[in-house]
Amino acid sequence: xxxxxxxxxxxxxxxxxxxxDAKLNRRINQAYLDICxxxxxxxLRREYTANTHASTTITGTGPAGGPAPxxxxxxxxxxxxxxxxxxxxxxxxxxxxxxxILIDSAFYTVIDMTPNGLTLFLDRVYTGKDYPDxxxxxxxxxxGSIKVVYDEVALPLxxxxxxxxxxxxxxxxxxxxxxxxxxxxxxMRDKDVSGQPTACSVIEKxxxxxxxxxxxxxxxxxxxxxxxxxxxxxxxxxxSFYDQKSGAESSLSEESSVTLSAAQNRVTLPTxxxxxxxxxxxYRSTAGxxxxxxxxxxxxxxxxxxxxxxxxxxxTRGPDSASTMFLTLYPYPDSTYQxxxxxxxxxxxxxxxxxxxxxxxGYSTTLLDGAEMLMLNAEDEQARANAVQRRYETGIQRxxxxxxxxxxxxxxxxxxxxxxxxxxxxLYASGSDDSNxxx
Numbered sequence: 001x002x003x004x005x006x007x008x009x010x011x012x013x014x015x016x017x018x019x020x021d022a023k024l025n026r027r028i029n030q031a032y033l034d035i036c037x038x039x040x041x042x043x044l045r046r047e048y049t050a051n052t053h054a055s056t057t058i059t060g061t062g063p064a065g066g067p068a069p070x071x072x073x074x075x076x077x078x079x080x081x082x083x084x085x086x087x088x089x090x091x092x093x094x095x096x097x098x099x100x101i102l103i104d105s106a107f108y109t110v111i112d113m114t115p116n117g118l119t120l121f122l123d124r125v126y127t128g129k130d131y132p133d134x135x136x137x138x139x140x141x142x143x144g145s146i147k148v149v150y151d152e153v154a155l156p157l158x159x160x161x162x163x164x165x166x167x168x169x170x171x172x173x174x175x176x177x178x179x180x181x182x183x184x185x186x187x188m189r190d191k192d193v194s195g196q197p198t199a200c201s202v203i204e205k206x207x208x209x210x211x212x213x214x215x216x217x218x219x220x221x222x223x224x225x226x227x228x229x230x231x232x233x234x235x236x237x238x239x240s241f242y243d244q245k246s247g248a249e250s251s252l253s254e255e256s257s258v259t260l261s262a263a264q265n266r267v268t269l270p271t272x273x274x275x276x277x278x279x280x281x282x283y284r285s286t287a288g289x290x291x292x293x294x295x296x297x298x299x300x301x302x303x304x305x306x307x308x309x310x311x312x313x314x315x316t317r318g319p320d321s322a323s324t325m326f327l328t329l330y331p332y333p334d335s336t337y338q339x340x341x342x343x344x345x346x347x348x349x350x351x352x353x354x355x356x357x358x359x360x361x362g363y364s365t366t367l368l369d370g371a372e373m374l375m376l377n378a379e380d381e382q383a384r385a386n387a388v389q390r391r392y393e394t395g396i397q398r399x400x401x402x403x404x405x406x407x408x409x410x411x412x413x414x415x416x417x418x419x420x421x422x423x424x425x426x427l428y429a430s431g432s433d434d435s436n437x438x439x
Contacts, residue, residue, distance in 0.1 A: 001027065001356065001357075001361055001364045001399075002353060002355060003025065003037070003350040003351075003352065003353050003354070003355045003356070003374075004353035004354070004357045004415060006028050006367065006368065006371075007024045007025065007337050008349075009027065009364075009368055010027070010368055010371050010372065010375075011024060013368065013372050014372065014375055017375065017379065019375070020319050025351075026328065027371040027372075027374045027375055028350065028367065028368075028371045029323060029349050029350055030370075030371070030374055031033075031367055031368075031370025031371040031373075031374060032347065032349075032350060032357055032367055032370075032393075033224075033347060033349070033368075034112065034370060035359075035366070035370065035396060035399070036346070036358075038063070038342055038348035038396055039400060039403075041359070041399075041403060042403045043358050043359050043360075043403075044343050044344055044345050044346075044347065045342060045343065045344060045345070046156070046342075046343050047180065047340070047341070047342055047343070047368060048155070048156055048183075048340075048341050048343055049338055049339065049340045049341070050153045050154075050195070050247050050338070050339050050341075051152040051336055051337070051338060051339075052153065052329065052333035052335075052336060052337045052338075052339060053151065053245050053333065053336065054150070054194075054278065054333055054334050054335050055147055055148060055149045055150060055194060055332060056093075056094045056147070056148045056333070056337065056405060057145055057146070057147045057148070058085075058089055058093055058144045058145060058146040058147075058148065059143070059144075060072060060073045060074035060086070060089070060130060060131065060143030060144045060145065061143055062141060062143045063141075064139060064140050064141060064269065070086055070087075070417075071086040071087050071088040071089075072086045072089060072143075073086045073089075073131075073132060073143050073144075074086070074089070074102075074129060074131050074132075074143060074144035074145070074146060075132070076103065076126055076128065076129075076130060076131040076144060076379060077126070077128060077130055077223065078084075078127060078128065078129065078130055079125060079126070079127075080125065080126055081122045081123075081124065081125050081126060081144070082119055082120065082121055082126075083103070083119070083120040083122065083126065084118060084119055084120075085117065085118055085119070086237055087116075087118065090116060090117035090118050091117070091128065093117070093148075094111065094148055094245070094322070095148075095150075095243060095244060095245045095277050096110045096117075096120060096148060096277060097112070097113055097243075097276070097277035097278070098110065098111070098208075098243065098246075098248075099108055099148050099149065099150065099245070100149040100151070101120075101143065101146050101147065101148050101149070101150075102146070102147040102149065103126075103128060103145070103146050103174065104128025104129055104131075104144075104149075104396045105128070106127065106128055107149075107191050107192075108122040108123060108124065108126065109122065109123040109407060110122065110123075111123050111142055113277065113307055114276075114386055115276055116276070117276050117277070119408075125172055126188065127375075131143060131305040132433035134143065136243070139351055140309075141256075148168050149332045150171060150245045150246070150332065150333065151328055151329050151330070151332035151333065152203075152205075152246050152326040152327065152328050152329070153246060153247060153323070153326065153327045153329070153339055154243070154246045154247040154248035154249070154323040154326050154327075155202070155323070155325040155326065155327055155341070155343065156343065156345070157249070157319045157320065157321060157323060158273075158345050158346040158348065159325050159343050159345060159346075160342070160345060161343070161344045162180070162202060162327070162341055162342070162343055162344075163341075163342040163343065163344055164341070164342045165178045165180065165200055165327065165339065165340065165342070166339075166340050166341075167196070167197060167337050167338070167339060167340070168337065168338040168340060169335075169337055169338075170336065171340075175340070176196070177198065177201070178197060178199065178200050178339070179197065179198060179199045180199075180200055181199050181200070181201050181330075182201065183201045183202070183203050183328075185201070186199070186201040186203075186328055186330060188297055193330070194331050194332050194333070194334040195331040195333075195334050196331070196333075196334070196335075196337065197329035197331060197332075197333055197339075198237075198330070198331070199329075199330045199385060200327050200328060200329050200330070200339075201327075201328050201330075202322045202325060202326070202327055202328070203325075203326055203328055204324050204325055204326075205324060205325075205326050206324075207250065207251070207275070207321070207323060207324050208239070208241050208243060208248055208249065208250035208278070208322055208323065208346040209250060209275075209324030210250050210251045210252075210253065210322065211239060211240065211250065211252075211253035211283070212253075213253065214238075214253045214254040214255065214256045215237045215238070215239060215253065215256040215269055215270065215282075216270075218270040218271060218272050218273065219270025219271070220235065220255075220270065221237065221256060221258040221268070221269055222266055222267065222268040223258055223259075223260050223261065223264040223266065223267055223268070224266045224267070225263060225264055225265060225266060225267060226265070226266050227265045227266030227267075227307070227308025227309075228265060228308055228309060228310040229260060229264075229265040229266060229307070229308065229309075229310065229407065230260070230265065230287035230288075230311070231260055231261070231262055231264060232259075232260055232261065232262050232263050233259070233260055233287035233288050234258070234259045234288055235257065235259075235260070235284055235285055235287065235307075236255045236256065236257045236262075236284065236285040236289075236292070237252075237255065237256045237257070237258075237267075237269065237283065237284050237285075237307075238252040238253050238255055238256075238280065238282075238283040238284075238292045238318060239253050239272050239280055239281060239282050239283065240252050240280070240281045240283070240318070240319065241275065241278035241279075241280070242278060242279050242280065242281050242297075242299070243278060244299055246326065248303050248322075248323040248326070249281065249319055249322065249323050250278075250319075250322045250323075251319060251320070251321050251322040252283060252292060252318055252319065256331045261303065265308070265416065266306070266307065266308045267306075267308075268304075268305075268306050268307070269282070269304065269305040269306075269307060270304070271302055271303070271304040272302070272303050272304075272305075273301065273302045273383040274301045274302070275316060276301075277299055278301070279298075279299045279301055280298075280300060280301065280302075280303045281294060281296070281297050282294075282295045282297075282305055283318040284307065284309075284314060286311040286314065286352070287311060289352060290351070290420055291317065291318075291351045291352050292317070292318030292427070293316065293317055293318060294314065294315030294316050294317075294318065295307060295309065295315070296312060297315070299337030308368070313328075314435075317348065320348070320414075327339065327341070328388055332409050359399070363395065363399055364438055365395065366391075366392060366395030366396060366398075369388055369389075369392040369395055370392045373385050373388040373389045373392050374390050376388060402406035
């Protein structure tokens with residue numbers, strides 16, 4: 001059952017109580033999220049694979065006999081928190097914002113930069129030697145170098161925990177070991193070691209800044225003909241910033257909307273520009289809807305979109321918040337690897353009328369029991385609420401017993417309930433303590 005059907009069924013249960021769609025949606029979502037929080041359900045597990053990236057080195061250059069701060073130089077001054085880059089270097093460097101950099105044998109984090117990328121702002125005062133440097137060899141100036149480390153992979157929004165993680169290389173099809181360690185243990189490792197990652201840890205970081213402009217701030221949204229949009233409908237648009245190296249995404253911008261006439265089924269968006277070091281993702285609602293879905297993901301810093309897509313071809317649902325959970329790798333990668341993870345996800349609210357719960361439709365009655373219980377409690381009908389609550393709790397226990405992924409580690413032989421129990425494993429179990437993680 002989708003949200004619209006659940007809402008109708010709930011209203012039929014309580015015909016004596018007239019509630020708005022918004023209130024019915026709220027009760028359904030309260031019950032749905034309560035069910036999802038009761039257990040580490042098998043239907044909340046997801047697989048996720050991301051690429052790693054090798055570190056890069058930026059090297060300043062100039063004439064041997066003297067300083068030439070310019071297009072290809074690196075300028076660093078002891079006692080400041082700024083690093084200057086020549087225009088040629090800034091135009092051709094990899095992503096720097098939010099990354100760890102190694103300069104003069106010390107690590108720093110780039111927390112901000114100017115719009116042209118010519119000045120980097122560090123997380124603390126730079127304490128190394130000045131660049132360009134003539135003290136080592138006056139006849140052969142050192143114009144400095146910066147190593148940029150990419151040792152973090154952003155986990156999908158809504159990740160609650162990692163069940164298992166492994167590593168693959170381009171030349172092998174079998175999983176390589178990736179040991180999970182505590183963040184405190186990770187912080188004690190040697191920072192300047194590269195190679196094939198053998199350990200990982202999950203940390204929480206400050207999210208990417210939310211876009212401060214909306215799509216319409218870049219220019220008008222122009223409606224026209226020749227597309228597959230719904231004529232006469234209202235569409236909403238958003239965009240987000242995306243970090244190609246880590247996979248982190250910001251929360252969405254404010255919405256911009258456009259209403260089509262009876263002869264229009266296409267929208268041309270203005271050229272949207274991302275801040276330095278990020279690329280764009282463009283999101284759109286369905287006809288008359290309010291939930292964002294992915295429209296374009298070209299991974300470009302500047303995107304002009306001609307939107308003629310029907311609702312059927314929209315992508316995944318847009319983020320409700322920014323990426324904050326990251327998988328840190330040790331050693332930091334020296335090549336491209338594939339990090340494969342099995343995740344426990346949080347459930348998303350049901351917002352669109354076509355949204356469906358993540359569990360089987362056979363459990364819709366339990367969901368309706370929970371929503372009805374909440375409605376009765378709100379009306380102080382405690383006797384009826386208690387009766388419905390008993391049905392609700394019984395339904396949840398039935399869901400637990402029938403959670404299908406609990407049986408992936410068992411082999412059934414013949415009839416009559418005879419079973420051979422395999423080796424206990426926490427990978428396929430579904431529960432919240434050790435007693436649930438055995439066959």
